[in-house]
Amino acid sequence: MKFIAVYDKDATEYESDRLGFLENAKDVCIEQSINGDYELTFILPKGDKKWGLIDFDRKVGYDGRIFRIKDIDDCTISASTLLQDACRTHVQYIGDMINTPANEIVESIFATTPYVTVLKKEEIEALGLEPVTDKIDFFEMSKTTPIACLNRLMETLKKYRVHSEVYIDNDKIGLVRQLGSKKDFVIDPRYNGCEIKPKISTYTLVTKLYPYGKDDMPLEGDKQYILSPNYDTLGEYEGFCNFDEVTDQEDLLLAAQTQFREDNPERIDVPKYAVNVKVLDLPGEINLGDIVTVNDINNGIKSNQRVITVKKYPYEPHKNSIIVGVPPINMIEAFSGMFTAHQYLRLAQNERNE
Structure with a gap:
C-alpha cells in the first residue's frame, strides 16, 4: 500500500x-x-x-x-496544489507582448515563479491535448501576481473568441483549448452509480443576445441582437457580450453565433446542468474534462456531460465520486479573489496591525 x-x-x-x-x-x-x-x-x-x-x-x-x-x-x-504559491508571488511589472502566441505569454508570466513549470507546446501535445498558440495582444500589468496575469490572458482570449482551460500536474501548468476527451462510459444508478443529484441553474442563461465589438460597435441594421435556437422553448433571457477585439460587423455576428453553438463548452443559451454522482469502481482512465454519459433515471434525463470534478479515495474506492456538468467557477477567478482579499486586509492595517 x-x-x-x-x-x-x-x-x-x-x-x-x-x-x-x-x-x-x-x-x-x-x-x-x-x-x-x-x-x-x-x-x-x-x-x-x-x-x-x-x-x-x-x-x-x-x-x-x-x-x-x-x-x-x-x-x-x-x-x-503548488500552483497556489503563485498567489504569493509579487510581479512588479510585466510589459506589453504584441502579436505573441498565448503559450509564450504564459511562459513569460511565470518566468520568475520558481515553483511553477510551464509546459512547452510539444509537451502539451504529447499529453494528447491542444495548446493555445493563437497570437494576441497582451498589455502591461504592474503590482500584480502571476495568477492575476493568467486571468487577464484568459479573459483576453475570450475576446478573441478562443476558449482556454488550465492543465495542472503538480508544479506543471499548461494552457490548453480543452481538457479531456469523449469516453465510452455510462453512469447508471442501476449498475455503477448511486446518489445521482442533479442541479440545474438558469442564473446565467441568455437566449436574446446583444453583441458589441470594439468601441461598442453593434450589429449591422436595426435588429442589434440575435436569438437562440432555444428562444421559443425557454423564453426570453436578455444579455450582452463584449468582443473588444472585433472591428468588423460580419465577424461580430459570427462571434455572437458562437455563443449558441452546440460544440461550445461555455454555451450561454442552455441551463447550467451539474450532476454529483458517486461511482462504484470509477475507471482509472476517467479524467477531468472527459465527456461521459449520465443516465438520470429519476428525472428521465440521459445526457453527455463533462467531468468537472474528480474525488478519489485511494484507500476506499467505494467512496469515489465525480461531478459532471458545467464548472461553477474557474480557478483563476477563485485564486485572484483570494489574493485580492489578502491584499486588502494587509493594506488596510496600519503599522500597529489595527
Missing part, C-alpha cells in the same frame, strides 16, 4: 528527501476540479507519533503528486 510522504517546505527532490511516511493516515482524498481546486486531504489520528512531521507549508506527496499543507483543523489536514 502507498503512504503519504512528508517533505520539508523547500524540498525539490522527492525520491530521497523524505522526512517520513504517514502510515496511519485515514480518509485520504485527492480532489481536482477543472480550473479549480486541486488538493489532498486526510485525517491523522490523535496521538500518532508522526504528528511531529506535520507543519504549515511543508510538502506532502502521494502517488507522485505533491501538495503543500495549508490547513490543519483538529485531526484533518488539507494540502493544496
Whole structure:
C-alpha cells in the first residue's frame, strides 16, 4: 500500500528527501476540479507519533503528486496544489507582448515563479491535448501576481473568441483549448452509480443576445441582437457580450453565433446542468474534462456531460465520486479573489496591525 510522504517546505527532490511516511493516515482524498481546486486531504489520528512531521507549508506527496499543507483543523489536514504559491508571488511589472502566441505569454508570466513549470507546446501535445498558440495582444500589468496575469490572458482570449482551460500536474501548468476527451462510459444508478443529484441553474442563461465589438460597435441594421435556437422553448433571457477585439460587423455576428453553438463548452443559451454522482469502481482512465454519459433515471434525463470534478479515495474506492456538468467557477477567478482579499486586509492595517 502507498503512504503519504512528508517533505520539508523547500524540498525539490522527492525520491530521497523524505522526512517520513504517514502510515496511519485515514480518509485520504485527492480532489481536482477543472480550473479549480486541486488538493489532498486526510485525517491523522490523535496521538500518532508522526504528528511531529506535520507543519504549515511543508510538502506532502502521494502517488507522485505533491501538495503543500495549508490547513490543519483538529485531526484533518488539507494540502493544496503548488500552483497556489503563485498567489504569493509579487510581479512588479510585466510589459506589453504584441502579436505573441498565448503559450509564450504564459511562459513569460511565470518566468520568475520558481515553483511553477510551464509546459512547452510539444509537451502539451504529447499529453494528447491542444495548446493555445493563437497570437494576441497582451498589455502591461504592474503590482500584480502571476495568477492575476493568467486571468487577464484568459479573459483576453475570450475576446478573441478562443476558449482556454488550465492543465495542472503538480508544479506543471499548461494552457490548453480543452481538457479531456469523449469516453465510452455510462453512469447508471442501476449498475455503477448511486446518489445521482442533479442541479440545474438558469442564473446565467441568455437566449436574446446583444453583441458589441470594439468601441461598442453593434450589429449591422436595426435588429442589434440575435436569438437562440432555444428562444421559443425557454423564453426570453436578455444579455450582452463584449468582443473588444472585433472591428468588423460580419465577424461580430459570427462571434455572437458562437455563443449558441452546440460544440461550445461555455454555451450561454442552455441551463447550467451539474450532476454529483458517486461511482462504484470509477475507471482509472476517467479524467477531468472527459465527456461521459449520465443516465438520470429519476428525472428521465440521459445526457453527455463533462467531468468537472474528480474525488478519489485511494484507500476506499467505494467512496469515489465525480461531478459532471458545467464548472461553477474557474480557478483563476477563485485564486485572484483570494489574493485580492489578502491584499486588502494587509493594506488596510496600519503599522500597529489595527
